[in-house]
Amino acid sequence: MRLDYKEIDKTKTYLITGAAGFIGYFLSKLLLEQGCRVIGVDNINDYYDVNLKYARLKLLKPFEKFISIKGDISDKAMIMKIFEEYKPNIVVNLAAQAGVRYSLENPDAYIQSNTIGFYNILEACRYNPVNHLVYASSSSVYGANKKVPFEETDFVDHPVSLYAATKKSNELMAHTYSHLYKIPATGLRFFTVYGPMGRPDMAYFGFTDKYFKGEPIRIFNNGDFENxxxxxxxxIDDIVEGVERLLSNAPTDAIPHRVFNIGNNSPEKLMVFIETLEKALSKTIGREVVFDKIFEPIKAGDVPATYASTDLLQEAVGFKPETSIEEGLQRFADWYVEYYKVK
Known part of the structure; x- marks a missing residue:
């Protein structure tokens, strides 16, 4: 069923968990710029550089309608208190323990945040009814799916990492709560989000860090350029625009739960992406940048390809991401050099 696209409702209160995170920051900023009231919750964990998280929050603080709360979604009493006090109309759960490879080292963090934390959000929505719950899933739920592009109706019962398993469990939990308690919920399967002020644990960011430290980058493709x-x-701008368009467009089906891919619908070879990043950095600093590359076998939990079908999202809210990697990586390169003062 097609959703009738509605503009963002500025009279609503928006609760965004993970507001100091990459997507959370940009979404909060977009809503605040439109005059919305935003309650931002984040535990500022040290999975990556907390200074970057504080830098994002600092840019949100001048907005009068922004309320920042330091807290962990795995703390049920705190979450219930926030819902009772601020009575959010629309909830966007972006707080999660991110990263596929880190889930091999620290599985506890994933169960605590992604499973227990999300359960607490669902319980809070159950007892404090909301107009719409939007939550982050991930392209990782598709596992090593060979059929491309990935469609929301594809079989996703074979996750290849604990991170993917927790995201799949989020979708199942949300579906169940929607069915039982009529909570309008939308899950978003994000596909490799990148851009300025991004996550330092992501490959493009790590490659740039390594270059300026004079260190080689490690590429997990066995040096197989053909495959x-x-x-x-x-x-990132495409991601937050897609999320924003969905916020006021809650599902109204018998079971009010939906899942959408948000991806570029245009996959790139990793080596092409790396070469484009080299060119972007070269342009920013005015000299040729070539990474010193070490090729290694693919890591456990990684998948060979991610490729989103965005037809459902386009049909629902008339939106399809369009930013090219050349444009996006140039913006990242310009930001990185300015932020870290490197040459």
């Missing part, structure tokens, strides 16, 4: 890894790299 290189493909990724559906999606620029």
């Amino acid at each position: 290189d890894l493909y990724r559906d790299f999606t620029y």
Whole structure:
């Protein structure tokens, strides 16, 4: 069923968990710029450089309608208190323990945040009814799916990492709560989000860090350029526009739960992405940048390709991401050099 696209409702209160995170920051900023009231929750964990998280929050603080709360979604009493006090109309759950490879080292963090934390959000929505719950899933739920592009109706019962398993469990939990308690909920399967002020644990950011430290980068594709890894790299502005368009467009079906891909619908070979990043950095600093590359076998939990079908999203809210990797990586390169003062 097609959703009738509605503009963002500025009279509503928006609760965004993970507001100091990459997507959370940009979404909060977009809503605040339109005059919305935003309650931002984040535990500022040290999975990556907390200074970057504080830098994002600092840019949100001048907005009068922004309320920042330091807290962890795995703390049920705190979450219930926030819902009771601020009575959010629309909830966007972006707080999660991110990263596929880190889930091999620290599984506890994923269960605590992604499973227990999300359960607490669902419980809070159950007892404090909301107009719409939007939550982050991930392209990782598709596992090593060979059929491309990935469609929301594809079989997703074979996750290849604990991170993917927790995201799949989020979708099942949301579906169940929607069915039982009529909570309008939308899950978003994000595909490799990148851009300025991004996550330092992401490959493009790590490659740039390594270059300026004079260190080689490690590429997990066995040096096989013919059968290189493909990724559906999606620029941050495209991601937040897609999310924003969905916020006021809650599902109204018998079971009010939906899942959408948000990806670029245009996968790139990893090596092409790396070469484009080299060119972007070269342009920013005015000299040729070539990474020193070490090729290694693909890591456990990684998948050979991600490729989103965005037809459902386009049909629902008339939106399809369009930012090219050349444009997106140039913006990242310009930001990185300015932010870290490197040459």
